[in-house]
Amino acid sequence: MSKGFADFLIVSARLLDREIERELEGVEMPLFKEEFYEWLKTQENLSEGSIVNYKRWLENADELIYVNGKDFYTLFKKSFYECDYATCDELIRWYDGLLTEEIEQAKKKIFDETPEAISNWRSAFRKHADFLSLCMANAIDEAKKMNERIQKSRESASTLFLENRFFGWLISPDNLNKVVPDTAESYVSLIKSVNKKLFCKTGYDILAMLPVFIKARNTAKINEMFDALDGKLTERIKEMNETEMSLRQLENSRSALRRYSEFIKSLTVTE
Structure with missing residues (x-):
């Protein structure tokens, strides 16, 4: 068995493990998929073709970025529902940084993918990150309103x-x-x-x-x-x-x- 093929099998096995973990945890890729795609439709200067490209680019980035034992989407969902938004922000910066590193590696011709291609993938992720940041802002606002309602109800x-x-x-x-x-x-x-x-x-x-x-x-x-x-x-x-x-x-x-x-x-x- 060639080293290249062996490496392919190892990566494939790890990606399968990640998909199983996501399935067990109920994690979508991208997170809040339907809501995200509907949100994209409301963005100015974003054609239907661009939205289709964003979907594909996010999938490409997901296949490229794999850190054993640390899956962005699983960790982000967990932190989001625990209202740990500081960790959510850190995860976004971490994943964005990994994509930036891949662009630099591609410039050195280490990978088959071009820097332009990976840059597109990063653009798609950043658009998704904008949506996730909006979700966090809405969640914080809802939590504030809920706390106000709780306070008023307790006074009553x-x-x-x-x-x-x-x-x-x-x-x-x-x-x-x-x-x-x-x-x-x-x-x-x-x-x-x-x-x-x-x-x-x-x-x-x-x-x-x-x-x-x-x-x-x-x-x-x-x-x-x-x-x-x-x-x-x-x-x-x-x-x-x-x-x-x-x-x-x-x-x-x-x-x-x-x-x-x-x-x-x-x-x-x-x-």
């Missing part, structure tokens, strides 16, 4: 709908499952706490919808809401997920929320 969650009335219902002698005042206070506190720490992470104070549902006597929506919140807590407990609260706090919060659900549902019957 500092109060509990019909809090005093719920407290009175819990300790009422007429309540077959009445509790002592200290327990009633802890129930109110637990509901507020789990709402702020867990439920409001969606960006909405879900419990704030209760006045609307009660006024409309929409028992279906009330049941749906409490079932969803109970399910969320049960899921956290089963997974032993203590990201927001300890397991004991989650279990106690679920008990408190179930009593609050019982109280709210009684209003749709009596009022």
